[in-house]
Amino acid sequence: MSQIEKPMISYSCYFTRNREGEQFVPEHTFSYQISGTLTITDATATSVFNEGDFRLIKRNSLVKYIKQPPATGGEFKSVSIYLTQEALRNFCIANGYTSTHQLGTPSIITLQSNNLYKSFMDSLSPYRDAGTEVLPQLQKLKVNEAILILLQTKPELADILFDFNEPGKIDLESFMEKNFHFNVQMKRFAYLTGRSLATFKRDFEKKFNTTPGKWLLNRRLKEAYFQIKEKGRPVSEVYLDVGFEDLSHFSFAFKNKFGKPPSKIA
Incomplete structure (x- = not known):
């Protein structure tokens, strides 16, 4: 309008x-x-x-x-x-x-x-x-x-x-394990955990000994492997559910981590 x-x-x-x-x-x-x-x-x-x-x-x-x-x-x-x-x-x-x-x-x-x-x-x-x-x-x-x-x-x-409070500082590990599959910008994760982007990155590396981007990629791939291998779900559904936007990027990252494309996981 x-x-x-x-x-x-x-x-x-x-x-x-x-x-x-x-x-x-x-x-x-x-x-x-x-x-x-x-x-x-x-x-x-x-x-x-x-x-x-x-x-x-x-x-x-x-x-x-x-x-x-x-x-x-x-x-x-x-x-x-x-x-x-x-x-x-x-x-x-x-x-x-x-x-x-x-x-x-x-x-x-x-x-x-x-x-x-x-x-x-x-x-x-x-x-x-x-x-x-x-x-x-x-x-x-x-x-x-x-x-x-x-x-x-x-x-x-x-x-x-009428609760106008902004998100307070919360436990990173618990929040990220529940929400890693949401494909949102890093600044959004930072805001929802009650941190500035700089503080989020600093606290994250202290907690996980890696960067948020690397952790998210590995965590999403780990979940994708589980869903395909153990649950028998189709690749076409899984890549979206775990937070990837693009199937080709997902397949490339999956093969790079596990040595074979997701379609070959049985």
Whole structure:
């Protein structure tokens, strides 16, 4: 949209083929599955959302996803509302909320379907169906409406939505073992472990006696070997799952480490 840097309301619409990928989720995201199926995985769990399902994905999450159109034909469709830190801070000020800190909540939260959620999402459909731009001022009103609805139906979400703390310094080994398969920039790993990029690299080499790049390559290849050899999974699936973008690069690195290409592992 021309008047703001990024829209606060976003639609996904794909036709016959599946879409796979991964992403860093920078803002809390309230979403509705209009049609098709979304399978989404974080470091610890996989969740499946079908037509009519609602979800909240916490900010600062690393996720992999598969978007599948309906088996009977048609489109994959979903709508997402981005609850930005700016919008949530302004909401706190306007409504007297105070920020809190919440530990141990999952990255992907399944929300029980109810009429308030459905009515809210349905109110956006005229814009979606007509291809009409939602003006920035109206987007802000709809985001505030979404926040109010979430708080009314699930008051405990305040502990998540109004936690404005940045990631604290955490144990590198535990974090990297859970998240090595996410193909994100090194600065993102640094941020999520509560470090500057320089501190992340320095702490990493102290802990692992190697650089982050070398460790990630070896760890991903080790996992790929296990998945192919022990689990019998096809190479075409494994290379993406362990964090490689390109099959040829994966095959070259695999052969360089193990002496034979992945297709020859039996």
